[in-house]
Amino acid sequence: xxxxxxxxxxxxxxxxxxxxxxxxxxxxxxxxxxxxxxxxxxxxxxxxxxxxxxxxxxxxxxxxxxxxxxxxxxxxxxxxxxxxxxxxxxxxxxxxxxxxxxxxxxxxxxxxxxxxxxxxxxxxxxxxxxxxxxxxxxxxxxxxxxxxxxxxxxxxxxxxxxxxxxxxxxxxxxxxxxxxxxxxxxxxxxxxxxxxxxxxxxxxxxxxxxxxxxxxxxxxxxxxxxxxxxxxxxxxxxxxxxxxxxxxxxxxxxxxxxxxxxxxxxxxxxxxxxxxxxxxxxxxxxxxxxxxxxxxxxxxxxxxxxxxxxxxxxxxxxxxxxxxxxxxxxxxxxxxxx
Amino acid sequence: xxxxxxxxxxxxxxxxxxxxxxxxxxxxxxxxxxxxxxxxxxxxxxxxxxxxxxxxxxxxxxxxxxxxxxxxxxxxxxxxxxxxxxxxxxxxxxxxxxxxxxxxxxxxxxxxxxxxxxxxxxxxxxxxxxxxxxxxxxxxxxxxxxxxxxxxxxxxxxxxxxxxxxxxxxxxxxxxxxxxxxxxxxxxxxxxxxxxxxxxxxxxxxxxxxxxxxxxxxxxxxxxxxxxxxxxxxxxxxxxxxxxxxxxxxxxxxxxxxxxxxxxxxxxxxxxxxxxxxxxxxxxxxxxxxxxxxxxxxxxxxxxxxxxxxxxxxxxxxxxxxxxxxxxxxxxxxxxxx
Numbered sequence: 001x002x003x004x005x006x007x008x009x010x011x012x013x014x015x016x017x018x019x020x021x022x023x024x025x026x027x028x029x030x031x032x033x034x035x036x037x038x039x040x041x042x043x044x045x046x047x048x049x050x051x052x053x054x055x056x057x058x059x060x061x062x063x064x065x066x067x068x069x070x071x072x073x074x075x076x077x078x079x080x081x082x083x084x085x086x087x088x089x090x091x092x093x094x095x096x097x098x099x100x101x102x103x104x105x106x107x108x109x110x111x112x113x114x115x116x117x118x119x120x121x122x123x124x125x126x127x128x129x130x131x132x133x134x135x136x137x138x139x140x141x142x143x144x145x146x147x148x149x150x151x152x153x154x155x156x157x158x159x160x161x162x163x164x165x166x167x168x169x170x171x172x173x174x175x176x177x178x179x180x181x182x183x184x185x186x187x188x189x190x191x192x193x194x195x196x197x198x199x200x201x202x203x204x205x206x207x208x209x210x211x212x213x214x215x216x217x218x219x220x221x222x223x224x225x226x227x228x229x230x231x232x233x234x235x236x237x238x239x240x241x242x243x244x245x246x247x248x249x250x251x252x253x254x255x256x257x258x259x260x261x262x263x264x265x266x267x268x269x270x271x272x273x274x275x276x277x278x279x280x281x282x283x284x285x286x287x288x289x290x291x292x293x294x295x296x297x298x299x300x301x302x303x304x305x306x307x308x309x310x311x312x313x314x315x316x317x318x319x320x321x322x323x324x325x326x327x328x329x330x331x332x333x334x335x336x337x338x
Numbered sequence: 339x340x341x342x343x344x345x346x347x348x349x350x351x352x353x354x355x356x357x358x359x360x361x362x363x364x365x366x367x368x369x370x371x372x373x374x375x376x377x378x379x380x381x382x383x384x385x386x387x388x389x390x391x392x393x394x395x396x397x398x399x400x401x402x403x404x405x406x407x408x409x410x411x412x413x414x415x416x417x418x419x420x421x422x423x424x425x426x427x428x429x430x431x432x433x434x435x436x437x438x439x440x441x442x443x444x445x446x447x448x449x450x451x452x453x454x455x456x457x458x459x460x461x462x463x464x465x466x467x468x469x470x471x472x473x474x475x476x477x478x479x480x481x482x483x484x485x486x487x488x489x490x491x492x493x494x495x496x497x498x499x500x501x502x503x504x505x506x507x508x509x510x511x512x513x514x515x516x517x518x519x520x521x522x523x524x525x526x527x528x529x530x531x532x533x534x535x536x537x538x539x540x541x542x543x544x545x546x547x548x549x550x551x552x553x554x555x556x557x558x559x560x561x562x563x564x565x566x567x568x569x570x571x572x573x574x575x576x577x578x579x580x581x582x583x584x585x586x587x588x589x590x591x592x593x594x595x596x597x598x599x600x601x602x603x604x605x606x607x608x609x610x611x612x613x614x615x616x617x618x619x620x621x622x623x624x625x626x627x628x629x630x631x632x633x634x635x636x637x638x639x640x641x642x643x644x645x646x647x648x649x650x651x652x653x654x655x656x657x658x659x660x661x662x663x664x665x666x667x668x669x670x671x672x673x674x675x676x
Contacts, residue, residue, distance in 0.1 A: 260604070272616065278609070
């Protein structure tokens with residue numbers, strides 16, 4: 001039985017999360033029962049939604065229980081199997097959590113999925129061709145639904161979700177405008193991902209100033225906004241919204257840290273007849289096949305070139321997670337475990 | 339040529355609107371050209387949207403031009419006609435504005451509509467069986483779309499729009515809960531309109547306290563909210579929203595007076611996967627026939643018993659309008675001109 005290091009949620013944050021909220025332990029992996037497989041994780045995905053799970057109280061999902069392994073998406077390799085569909089050596093994607101190994105009831109629907117790593121690196125199944133990519137696809141296609149020539153803005157544009165939003169918008173003939181932090185991320189967004197423009201929010205202290213920059217980047221106004229951050233950027237984009245603009249609410253990083261950030265101008269929803277819609281991609285399993293097909297093709301053809309920031313070793317996960325919440329990553333934040 | 343008294347927008351408000359923003363003048367009505375009719379107004383409708391038009395700047399409609407007759411819905415009687423479809427004595431509804439007479443190009447689509455006053459008093463064509471009623475119908479049926487057993491909350495519940503929202507919700511098997519100001523309005527909402535409950539917002543100083551009262555009135559949470567006021571009530575209702583709740587944004591009185599009121603918890607749109615949608619009923623002319631049919635039946639059968647507050651004489655319109663913005667009216671605010 002291999003030794004399995006795990007990171008548990010030890011206590012809940014008051015205000016900002018910190019490394020002291022987590023605890024690293026090690027235990028032997030248990031023997032397999034019939035129908036189970038043992039997966040060795042190659043990569044762990046770190047995502048903003050995890051911050052929401054660390055809080056107690058009413059949210060879209062059960063809070064992460066204290067004293068248990070942190071929830072998280074993983075890709076890896078089957079090392080032992082007592083399920084007829086899986087053989088040692090199979091590459092798989094699942095929700096293994098913040099640990100080096102997981103024991104999975106492989107027959108449970110959605111618990112494990114084989115992935116083909118011939119053309120797509122395995123880590124991308126946690127990003128562009130995984131949950132973040134499908135998140136981008138759902139919000140863009142099902143909520144924003146851009147028409148050719150319309151303008152779509154996305155925040156956290158260099159991230160796993162944002163980069164896919166822009167490339168999917170371009171594929172539909174829309175103008176794609178990113179919002180990102182710093183010149184390097186903005187260059188990646190325009191030069192490597194092919195967005196039409198990118199606004200560096202770090203150059204702006206308030207929503208009015210940011211709205212001014214958006215006005216230049218979006219001369220025809222904003223028809224769709226894919227919201228990954230909340231706060232100042234949301235306010236600024238709303239000031240530039242056209243009539244009948246759609247906002248897909250996907251992430252509110254700015255609000256995860258305990259103190260929700262108000263929306264300054266809700267009356268614009270009325271005056272611009274906007275539609276603002278929140279969603280969680282795991283509630284829309286019906287779109288996954290279509291979405292993964294298009295995303296796989298975009299990655300395969302080089303139109304979508306995902307960036308990754310990779311931390312090494314399970315013990316680095318808490319620091320890497322907190323850094324991602326503060327925007328220190330560039331592209332998809334992963335932890336490499338092998 | 340009868341003498342026509344008119345109220346113009348003289349200057350725009352800075353902050354709160356006041357009577358000094360308006361000016362009363364009188365002039366002779368001009369001679370009719372072919373295709374025109376002269377209408378003598380019996381009632382002028384006063385509505386919250388007019389406050390929005392008094393502001394300059396980007397809104398859902400052109401601002402009310404300075405020095406011109408204030409926009410407004412009217413019902414009245416044809417007194418002279420050079421259009422073959424209209425005869426003196428016909429009862430009509432139109433957008434005659436804040437004046438005693440109007441000259442209408444009767445052939446222009448939507449400019450004038452004959453109304454049947456056999457079973458429905460003419461003033462109701464400015465309320466329950468007019469624009470406010472259709473507004474209620476669109477937001478409730480097309481945005482909230484309540485299922486039997488779901489809970490629909492409406493603010494300004496004793497008003498022309500709110501009263502219709504509740505009665506339409508009940509007709510669909512939903513639980514209807516009103517928010518209104520003061521015990522008399524709340525009694526009307528529950529006893530005469532048949533809402534299941536009504537919360538008096540004047541008993542509550544903050545959103546948390548109001549949310550507590552809503553929790554009692556809505557033990558199953560809130561599935562739909564018809565927003566007529568904005569501000570505190572919106573925040574409180576959002577705190578009680580169920581997953582997949584819908585908010586129809588119809589009015590934001592709380593935000594019309596110059597200083598927009600932030601939405602305190604926009605992250606709830608995400609965590610509850612809510613849909614928040616603004617609309618203007620004049621952009622959905624396709625629903626008017628269905629809506630007016632159902633509303634006429636509800637009024638005719640006594641299920642919808644609209645209240646009216648009636649000011650007398652054109653000169654009383656500015657005071658009555660400002661009073662309505664402050665919630666001093668009870669039901670539909672009208673000015674009787676004849």
